[in-house]
Amino acid sequence: MNAQLYRSRNLGAAFEPGEMPPARFMFAPAGVHTIVASHESGSPVEMTVNVDMVGAGQVRAAFQSMLASNPKRRPYADFDHDRKQASMWPEDFEWDGGIEPGIYVRGEWSDAGIAAVKGKVYRAWSPTIGTDAAAILG
Numbered sequence: 001m002n003a004q005l006y007r008s009r010n011l012g013a014a015f016e017p018g019e020m021p022p023a024r025f026m027f028a029p030a031g032v033h034t035i036v037a038s039h040e041s042g043s044p045v046e047m048t049v050n051v052d053m054v055g056a057g058q059v060r061a062a063f064q065s066m067l068a069s070n071p072k073r074r075p076y077a078d079f080d081h082d083r084k085q086a087s088m089w090p091e092d093f094e095w096d097g098g099i100e101p102g103i104y105v106r107g108e109w110s111d112a113g114i115a116a117v118k119g120k121v122y123r124a125w126s127p128t129i130g131t132d133a134a135a136i137l138g
Contacts, residue, residue, distance in 0.1 A: 017120040021109050027059070027093060027127055030101035038081075056095035056103040063093055077107075079116065081128060087113035 015021050028051045036046050049055075066075045076086040090107040109117075116122040 014124045015117050015122075017123045018118060021088075021114060021117040023108070024104055024106040025125065026100065027103040027105040027125070028055075030097075030103075051103060053095045053097070056093060059103055060093045063090065076110075077113070077125075079112075079122070081126070085112055086110045087116060087122075 015025070028049075030051050032048060032050050034046065034048045036044050038044055063075060074089055077088040077090065079085055079087050088107050088109045090105050092106050094104050094106070096102060096104050
C-alpha cells in the first residue's frame, strides 16, 4: 500500500486531565466522520472516513506488518505528530462493538506520556491515519 498520512485532531480520544492514562482507549470512534486533517505537505485536507470493523482489521494488519518488517524498531505514538519523543508504545489494535464502538488501541505509556497526561499538558489523542485514497490538497 502506498499510503498517504493524515493527522486528525478531531478524531480521537480525550483523557481525564491529571489522571493516569488508560492502557486501552479508543483510537477512533465508530461511524462516518468528516474530518479536517493535516497532510505531510502541510495543507489541510477535508475527508470522510468510515470507522468500522473492516477498518479495524486493516489498522491491525498494518500495525502487524510494521512490527514484522522491523521488529527492533517498534511503532510508537508521539507528541504533536512530530515523530520525536514517544508518548506511548502500541501493542495491539482491535474493534470493540460495545457501548462505545470503535477501534481501540492497547499499549504501554512512556514516562513522558504519563507525565504529559497526569501533568495536564495533554488530554487528548490525535491519530495519524494512513490511506491509499487519492486526496485533493489545497
